[in-house]
Structure formats: C-alpha cells, structure tokens
Amino acid sequence: MEISPIIISLKTAAAAIVLTFMLGLFVARFVVNMKSEKAKMVLDGIMTLPLVLPPTVMGFLLLIVFGVNRPFGKFLLEVLGVRIVFSWTATVIAAVAISFPLMYRSARGAFEQVDKNLLMAGRTLGMSEGRIFWKITMPLALPGVVAGGVLSFARGLGEFGATAMIAGNIANKTRTLPLAIYSEVSAGNMDIAFYYVLVILVISFLVVFLMNYFSQKERKYLR
C-alpha cells in the first residue's frame, strides 16, 4: 500500500476547506444581505447548483474554464506560466467547487437564524456593520458555520468525479484516496483498496462525530 494517496487527499482536503470556508462565509453573508428577493433566489440557485449537478458535469465545466486551449486556461499558461489541468492545484479546485454549496448553505442558514432584533439593536447602539458581523452574527451562528465547515471538509475529502475530470489520476501527484480505491479495484488489488477504504471510513467517522459534537454542543448562554 502506498501512503501517497492519503497524504495527497489530506493536503487537498485541508487546502480546499480553507478556501471553501472563507468563500462560503463571504457569499453567504452577501446573499443574506441582498435586498432584492428575486436576485437573491437566482444567486442562491447558482450557488447551490454544484450540489445537485453530477460531479462529472462540474468537472466538465471546470475543464472548459481551465483547459489550456480555452481563453482563461491559455491566459494562465502563457502569461503566468501556470498550468492548472492535471496538477495538484486542480484537485483543490475540484474539491472547492463541489464542497462549496454545503458550506454556503450551512452558513446562510446559520446567519438567517440569528435574531434580526439583535442586529437592529447593534445598529442603534452605533456598531458598524463589520463589527456587528464579527461580534454578533458570527458568534451566534458559529455552531452552524462549524458544522458546515466539517461537512464541506468531508465532501472535499471524498471528491471523485470532478477530480478525475480535471486533475486526472496521476500517481503521486493527483491520485487522491477515492481515485486510488478506484484504480486498485480496477487493477484487481482488492486488499490494497480495502485498506484505503478503511482509512476513509475512519476519517469520515471522525468527521461526522465532530460535526454532531459541534452542532449539538449546547452553549450555556443560549439556553
């Protein structure tokens, strides 16, 4: 059994969750504060799409954006000298694209649960919008936000379809745990696949446990 898929997977999931977490919070806050209900619905739909689309479709769309023959991919390659497709970065991009909706939706739900009167009170007390967000909204929404983060991490760790499309399945480079399991089974190495499955099971269980812990953790002041 090679250890590299485990390392690559953890590295990818860790990098992805940082991006997803910040992006999810940012977009959730933006959508919650939107005035127009119609625009809100449309944007919410777009942001949730990756959750319902087959991951291969997301991978396809990412290929269109980052493919080296496409304008943006060409620009990255020729001007910045960066090649996204079939690189480790691509595994991160795929994981972010797929896990983003989970983070966004959890954060949005958590923000919307915060009593509007508290925000209004903050305003009449002279607090700036930024201060209200960090001092009131975030602490009160934290259990939901953390649960969303954990869930996104797990989803990023298990990402297969989009990763295969845009990052490929290159050993020691882009072969994450799910891809390694697929490859080993294809090659008839059930034993090795079994070990990888075990690793995924352990990590996933830990993640679900953490999520339950955070979402159920009762804060003494909230009761």
Added chain:
Amino acid sequence: MGLIVDIRKKLKSHNLDVSFETHGEYLAFLGASGSGKSMTLKCIAGIETPDEGRIVLNDKVLFDSKLKINLKPQERNIGYFFQNYALFPHMTVEENIGIGLVCSKKEKMKRVQNILKKFHLEGEGKKHPNQLSGGEQQRIALARCLIYKPDVLMLDEPFSALDMHLKEKLQNEVLEMLKDYSGEVLMVTHSRDEAYKFCKNLVILDQGKTVMTGNTKEIFKQPKLLITARLTGCKNISKCDVLSQNRLRAIDWGLDLEIEKEIPLNITHIGVRAHNLVSVANAAKKNTIACKIKKIYEDMFEYDVIATKDHEDEYSEIIYKVKKQDWDLRREEETLYLQIPEEEILFLN
C-alpha cells in the same frame, strides 16, 4: 429642540401615515396591534426607511425624502428599547452594555460600572443575560440604551414581556431611573394604563394613521373619536341619533337621553365609562336605564356587572364597574337602575 416626524410608508396591510411633534414631554403611542406603532419607531431609528417625509431631531435632519437625506441608524443617536430586550445572549452583562462605547478600555469599564450601580446591578456584570431574571434583563436593556446618552429614547412595549405582579413594580422603577434622562421619550404600548401613567402626551394610531394627538389626560377625558374611546378603555359605546339640541337616542341601549348643554351635531356614537355609571333607586331620575343583570364578574376590589335593558335581548350589554362595598350595600332587587350622569357622557364621531 425636539422631534418632528412626518412620514409615509406603504406596508403590506395598510399605509403608514404618521405625523407628530414632541418637545421634551414623554409621548405615548396608543393603538391596536398592527396599527403601525412599532414601524413608526423603527422608521425614526433608521432600521426601516419611510417612502417619503421628514424626520428632524433637535434641528438635525435624520431623514428627508426630498433632500435625499437618510442617516444610518448608527448616526442618529437614538436609544431603542426592544420588546424582547434584544440582549446579546453570548455576551456578559458588561459586554452587552459597553459594546458600542467608543472610548478607552479603562474609561469604558468605569462608565459600565457606574451605570450598573445606578441600575442596582452591581455584581451581575460577569453573568450572561439568561442567568438573570426578567426584571434584571429589562434593567440591563435600559442601561444599555441610556449609557450612550441618546437624544431620543424609544421604548417598544417595555413591559409586555413581564409577569403581571412584576409589571407594576418595574413601571415605578423605570420612571425612577429615567428621572435623570433629559432627552425625548417615546413609548409604544397597547396598554392604556401605561400610556396614562408614563406619558404626558399621546398619539393615537389607527390602521397606520395618526388620528389624534394631544394631552393624555384630556384625551382620556374627551376622546372625541370612537376609536380613541375604545383604545382608552371605554367599555360602553352606543350608536346614537341626535333628536334635537338637547335630546339624543342611544340606539344600542334603548334609551333617550336629555342633555342640558348643546349636543354636538356631528356625533355618531356616545360612550360612558363603566365606572362612571351610577346605580340609583328607581327610574324616576332622568337618563336612567332599567336593566336586567345578566352576569357578575368578581374582581379583586370591584364587580363587573353585565346588564341589558330590562328583559329585552335586542339591546347591547352595558358594563357597570362598582366597588365591592357599594355593591354589597345594595338591596337584592331584580332590576338595576343605572343612571348616566350628563358630565360623564362622551360624545364621539
């Protein structure tokens, strides 16, 4: 100096159209639920934006639709006391009170401790709001408003979240604590007792419109409008026909009333407060209804006697509030003669 409000806003159920002025006297908004009381306060605070109009506070324009001025809530210096207090549950009492203060840490501590002391909350500063009683939470909310020295203090149903027995005690406490506060005080309430007790002036709101403004005691004495009479707690109201300058017919009570002074011609209803009725020996006196007693409700110190005109069901009920000792003296008789004293009649339209 003072607060001048003249705003209009389209709402889902009705349109808000409020205008009033206040200069240093406590002002109460009285109205049924959904009459736009809280919305008016929110517009003044800047949490909601009116469609058009003007709000001026101490010569500072807070909102003017024509001049396109709309200050943020943060810039208005208005204290808003929320119905459910809106204390931040994740902060301690001290943090709650000091959250918006802009000054050094040391100065902040000093000011917070001072106000805690003034509001009899010493030693509670490190607790979270949910560890305190309803009355204490109310004091924290009030302290949080007042530490910023707002130009206007707006109380949105300040006592509605409290138990009956706490209410009375806290009403007096709040009056005491507001003694040093010199800004404008606006209070939203649907309790006529609170309005009467707290506020010298009154704004009556009905379906989003200001239908009456004026001195509280005068409005209670002469409500003039049907809706005002209801909101100020007048229990007995009857449609009426003016028969002549000195005679009118109370249709719902089945009684013709003789009035010595001139009856205003435009009235549609008359009213009389339940405790202003007088029980008399017989129907010989003028303006007396012979009533059959339908029900008696016992209160702590008085009875609510529900009666209708003698043996006839087509007339509406009359409620007569009487002190227990007076009622107990009365001889057991089938018929109750209720006289309506002329000076207690409310002429309404």
